[in-house]
Amino acid sequence: MAAAQPLDPGQRQRLLTLATYASVGVALLLIVLKASVWMMSGSVSLLASLIDSLMDAGASIINLLAIRVALKPADRGHRFGHGKAEALAGLAQSAFITGSAVLVLLQGIKRLADPEPLDAAWLGVGVMLFSIAATICLLLLQRHVVKRTQSTAIRADALHYRSDLLMNASIILALILAYYGVARADSIFGIGIAIYIGYGAITIGLTAMQILMDHELPDEVRSNALRLAREVPGVIGVHDLRTRESGQHWFMQVHVELPGDLSLNEAHELGENVRKAIQSGYPQAEVLVHKDPV
The missing domain is CATH 3.30.70.1350 (Cation efflux protein, cytoplasmic domain)
Incomplete structure (x- = not known):
């Protein structure tokens, strides 16, 4: 909660717009890559990552719209400004992430009871390594933007992408184990990822609710x-x-x-x-x- 250096409205708008467009762009690129490899491999872990990227894209689009509203100056109907639109975006992200976690959890349980062999596992590993590199680049940009703007919406988005790093690493391990004959590794990792995603959703949702309910500063x-x-x-x-x-x-x-x-x-x-x-x-x-x- 350290104080950021004051920015004029134009600088703030440019930084927030850059961060949101970058987030949408990375999510859309990863969706295309993960969907292609998932259809070839059938991996539950990769499906979890694909759904997570779909949720990332949806949440980032909501962020983009919410930030446009939040940047509007105070007016006669909103004398304290429109800043809480960012918290609403964080709450929407929480709902998106919770939905993705439930879907992956159900798919993982189903595949755990009836495991299937994976195809194109090494292609999946390559896609996840690319995902890690793209996510790190995005997080560096988001970290800079949050430091300058103290944006709640970008902070929530960055929290989710940080969890993606651990998730992507675990998916690589799951794909390798499944390739070498550990049949249920993919399902077990998929379930674990779903639980982890759900925890992140709760964290984001509670933070947004505290802001909407005018919780005191630290x-x-x-x-x-x-x-x-x-x-x-x-x-x-x-x-x-x-x-x-x-x-x-x-x-x-x-x-x-x-x-x-x-x-x-x-x-x-x-x-x-x-x-x-x-x-x-x-x-x-x-x-x-x-x-x-x-």
Whole structure:
């Protein structure tokens, strides 16, 4: 949750658009390759990876649409902006990933009871090695974009692609074992991958729900914001800090205790100093300061 350097709207839009289009492009390329090899091999593990890529493409398209909405400036009907569209995209990703996990799990159980020999196993290994290389390149781009924009949608997308690395490596092992006669290895790995995907879906869904329900920012952020406010000269005390997150924006409300004999102008100036002190540490935060006389 480290603060990102402020970006102008144009820079942010270009970075988010680049990340989403790259995600869609990688997913579509892998879909074509995996579908071709799966039809030749019949591997459950490869089917799991194919379905996962289909879900990646769907989720990335949802991300693209959601980010376009989230980038819209605040308007009369949405005074706090449209940032929660990113959390909605994360929730949609969770649903997509859960569906793929259930489908792969059922197929793995079916094939475990009735194992079948695999064809074109080494071609499948080649496709998975290419998938790993493409995924690593995409993750490097997403990491840069998340660091600059703090996008919830891109962060959720990157979480899923990180899990793909482990999944792809396990599929390579499953294909090799199945090729050398371990008949049920492909099914067992497919079931394990389905469970792992399901765990990732729960993680993404819970994160998105916390944002949609205006969950407080992390304790270390809150503690540091209070410290920054207390360090402003003239502030007697600070209390009742409330925080929430909406896309790349944070919202903070805080009560500061000031001497009761200050003039209105002096109290206002001190309140502005508190706001600027907090924003110096968290430039993505919109801070509202309430002054209480002591």
